[in-house]
Amino acid sequence: MPEYKLSYLPIRYLAEPARLIFHYAQEEFEDERLSFDEWEPIKQSSPFNTLPLLTINGHQQIGQSMTIFRYLAKQFGLDGGTDFEDAHINCVAEYFREMMEKARPFVRFWNRGIVEETVVSNGSFFRKGF
Structure with a gap:
C-alpha cells in the first residue's frame, strides 16, 4: 500500500x-x-x-x-466509469480551478476594496456554479 x-x-x-x-x-x-x-x-x-x-x-x-x-x-476509484463521466468530472474540476483563480484575492490578501471588486465583477460566475 x-x-x-x-x-x-x-x-x-x-x-x-x-x-x-x-x-x-x-x-x-x-x-x-x-x-x-x-x-x-x-x-x-x-x-x-x-x-x-x-x-x-x-x-x-x-x-x-x-x-x-x-x-x-x-x-481510489473515484474517476468516471465511462468517457462521458470522465469528461463531466473534468468539466467540474476545471470550473473549480477557474473559481479558485477568481477567489485568489480572498486568500492572498484581505483587502476590502479588492475583495468587493472581485465579488462584484465575478458574482454571476460564482453563483452559476452553486
Whole structure:
C-alpha cells in the first residue's frame, strides 16, 4: 500500500480538495503543513517550485493541485466509469480551478476594496456554479 504525504502551507485553499479525497476514500496520509520559512529551502527541489506537493512512498512527487486531485481520484476509484463521466468530472474540476483563480484575492490578501471588486465583477460566475 502506498504511503502518501501531502505538503502545503498552513491554509486550506489549493490542498483542501486533496485532503477531502483522502478522507472520503478513507486513505491515510501525512498532512504536512509547512510554514513559509520551512517551504523556502525545499522550494527549488519541488516540481515547478510550487505547492501543493504529493509525495508517494517517499520519493515520487506530483505537483499542481488539479493533477494531484485527478491522480488521487483514479487511485481510489473515484474517476468516471465511462468517457462521458470522465469528461463531466473534468468539466467540474476545471470550473473549480477557474473559481479558485477568481477567489485568489480572498486568500492572498484581505483587502476590502479588492475583495468587493472581485465579488462584484465575478458574482454571476460564482453563483452559476452553486
